[in-house]
Amino acid sequence: MRKQFVIAVFALFVVSANAQKKPNLSFQAEIANRNGDTIKILNRNDGKEVRKIGINKQGIFKDSFAVEEGIYMLFDGKEYTQMYLKNSYNLKLKMDAKNFDESIVYSGAGSNENNYLAQSAVSESKYDYNSLLALNKEEFDKRLVEKKTADNLKLDSKKLDPNFVALQKKNEEKSLAGLSKYHNQILEANKLNGSASPTFDYENHKGGKTKLEDFKGKFVYIDVWATWCGPCRAEIPSLKKVEEKYHGKNIEFVSISIDTAKDHEKWKGFVTEKQLGGVQLFADKDWSSDFIKAYGVTGIPRFILIDPSGKIVKADAARPSSPDLQKQLDSLLN
The missing domain is CATH 3.40.30.10 (Glutaredoxin)
Structure with a gap:
């Protein structure tokens, strides 16, 4: 009876421990025309390497590891793409490195958020920032508000993780603030046009x-x-x-x-x-x-x-x- 009691208590402890253990992120990638035999997951803020994944005999990059929920960068040895990662995601990526951003497609848990990032990168690359930055302050501010509204509508119209939506809106707000600061610098710099250049x-x-x-x-x-x-x-x-x-x-x-x-x-x-x-x-x-x-x-x-x-x-x-x-x-x- 005592032995059975000990076994039962031990079994209960194991079940409890497993219940508390959070599942890792599961990630795999199939990359055509790859630029190397390893890919890296990098911290978006400081560029430090979080994970290095090598290719296996089947030609697939596959790994499982714990992450802190947030935005990261995937680097294939030549180009970068943003990723939103969290534990419990089971992400599968397919892409062609020769047509990098345009070919990215995710499937599995977490695919909605990451496909949104990939598609946004393509849209942003086609956005005419040169024309935007050439506007006067009044027109620039008006266009910036329109862009923010349109970007927020895209986020709210899709079934995305609320944490991701909040983080993405925060990042976009920071990006637009940086763009506004840059535009102000351009306006100030343009006042120098036609004058004698400082020397060095x-x-x-x-x-x-x-x-x-x-x-x-x-x-x-x-x-x-x-x-x-x-x-x-x-x-x-x-x-x-x-x-x-x-x-x-x-x-x-x-x-x-x-x-x-x-x-x-x-x-x-x-x-x-x-x-x-x-x-x-x-x-x-x-x-x-x-x-x-x-x-x-x-x-x-x-x-x-x-x-x-x-x-x-x-x-x-x-x-x-x-x-x-x-x-x-x-x-x-x-």
Whole structure:
């Protein structure tokens, strides 16, 4: 009788313990034309690796692990996509890395939320932000309210996890606030157009120092960037193409790094490793450099276009990835 009692108590303890244990996230991915044999789940806020998943013999990335509910990034070795993860989800992803965002389809528990993120990424990539940022303040504020309303309607019209909806609305609010701040910076920067440009005298990656006056008689397209800046690095391939197209024309392409002094060697190595073209310079006091402060640079990448006489054409010029840049350069150089 005592033995049976002990067994019963033990069985009750096991059942209780199992009931308290939360199920892990179950995730698997089938990726056509994959960019590598591992994928990484990264923390959205700091980019730190949360999980690394290798491919199995069946060509599938599969794993089960505990997560803190929230938004993460999936990195396939080349591109990123956002994911909403929580324990108890059983997510299955199918995609073609050659048609990255457009091909993403999720199934299983948690698929509604993650398909929403994937589809939103495609919609956002097609949104005409250049036209939005070119508006005056009154029209910009009006369009921003319209965009917020439309985005919230999409969230509320679908059967989505309430926690996800609340988090997504918070993130979108933060994103729109950042966009509004950026627009205000553009309006302030545009006041500098037509005036004489502030100058600089910075270390050149090839040796010695280079100042703005060294380019007198030429247009100068300046890229203010840093090695740690993801959006800055994303512009590099487009910048290389623009440099190649206008090679031999009356224009110099100048990149000014605002990395801190402690990352000086990292900058030198990055420029060499990535075979960056143009004139590569290192600002003397990162964000506090006089040239950077004079232009009111508070976010990067930032692009500046100066004419042959040293006057500012655009204090907040179009990015290399924007067709507007080549349109403007064609009008100036041809």
